[in-house]
Amino acid sequence: MPVNAVRLPANGANREALSQGQSALGECVSRTVRRYLADIGDADCGEGLHALVIREVEGPLLREVLAFHDGNQSRAAAALGINRATLRKKLTSLGLL
Incomplete structure (x- = not known):
């Protein structure tokens, strides 16, 4: 499992997907x-x-x-695995900047 992946406790409908190795995000x-x-x-x-x-x-x-990341675009871009300029472009196009 990747370092940042989070698994929720298996219950009901999630139990089968999680037992097959699907992350909580993937199941969602x-x-x-x-x-x-x-x-x-x-x-x-x-x-x-x-x-x-x-x-x-x-x-x-x-x-x-x-x-x-408290608005820090450099850290957010690093966490997302994208360039800071790409993050700014996406934020601008989505009206978030």
């Missing part, structure tokens, strides 16, 4: 995507599921990592 994404697909059925999600997930996840991810 899997559960949310399954729910979304069940909700829309055969309807087209328009922009594509990948683009939708990235658009919905990237903003909160950047906000949380930046807040965790």
Whole structure:
């Protein structure tokens, strides 16, 4: 398991996924995507599921990592594994800067 991965206690629906080695974050994404697909059925999600997930996840991810590092963009960028300039560009495009 990667150093920063966190595992939640296995309970109910999570027990099987966690016993198969899926991280708590991976299980959360899997559960949310399954729910979304069940909700829309055969309807087209328009922009594509990948683009939708990235658009919905990237903003909160950047906000949380930046807040965790007390607004320090260099440390946040390092934690995200991206260049500081890339982080600034993403923050600007998302209206977070």
